[in-house]
Amino acid sequence: xxxxxxxxxxxxxxxxxxxxxxxxxxxxxxxxxxxxxxxxxxxxxxxxxxxxxxxxxxxxxxxxxxxxxxxxxxxxxxxxxxxxxxxxxxxxxxxxxxxxxxxxxxxxxxxxx
Numbered sequence: 001x002x003x004x005x006x007x008x009x010x011x012x013x014x015x016x017x018x019x020x021x022x023x024x025x026x027x028x029x030x031x032x033x034x035x036x037x038x039x040x041x042x043x044x045x046x047x048x049x050x051x052x053x054x055x056x057x058x059x060x061x062x063x064x065x066x067x068x069x070x071x072x073x074x075x076x077x078x079x080x081x082x083x084x085x086x087x088x089x090x091x092x093x094x095x096x097x098x099x100x101x102x103x104x105x106x107x108x109x110x111x112x113x
Contacts, residue, residue, distance in 0.1 A: 004028065008069045008094075010060040011037070012084040014108070017049045021085070022078035023056070026069040034058065038106045055108035059084050062095035 006028040013021050023045050027033035036042040040050035049056065059082055072081075072093050079085045081094055089097065 003065050003067070005063060005065060008062050008064045008072060009033075009058055010078065010082060010094075011046065011056040012059045012082055013049055014055040014057070017045075017052055017054055020045060020049070022082060023049075024069060024073050024078065026064070026066050030061070034104070034106070050108055053108055053110075055106050057084060057103050057105040059103050060089075060094055060097070061101065064093075068093055 006026050007030045008024065008026050009030065011023040011025070013023075023043060025033070025043055025046075033042060037046045037050070037056070040047050046056070075092055080090045081092055083089045083097060084103070091097075
């Protein structure tokens, strides 16, 4: 696994896509990655939800490696860590949430059905 530090992030989808309500990813260029996601590129799941007219909100970010990202994904149960889904989200391997973080929403108006 890569030991390079980057940013791990969680996307909360505006509505579920089949079973999926969240996506967890890693990047070394956060704004560029979000821009790609918002254009329907990048991770396959995010491209599919974008094509289905589903937007997303960035609800968590923390510094970490791809190894940490994999540990977060393997833990499963993203709902437990999502502040949009629960009023008292767990932290697990995520850095504790602070009042300094403001969720960023990417609406998918073009693809809405």
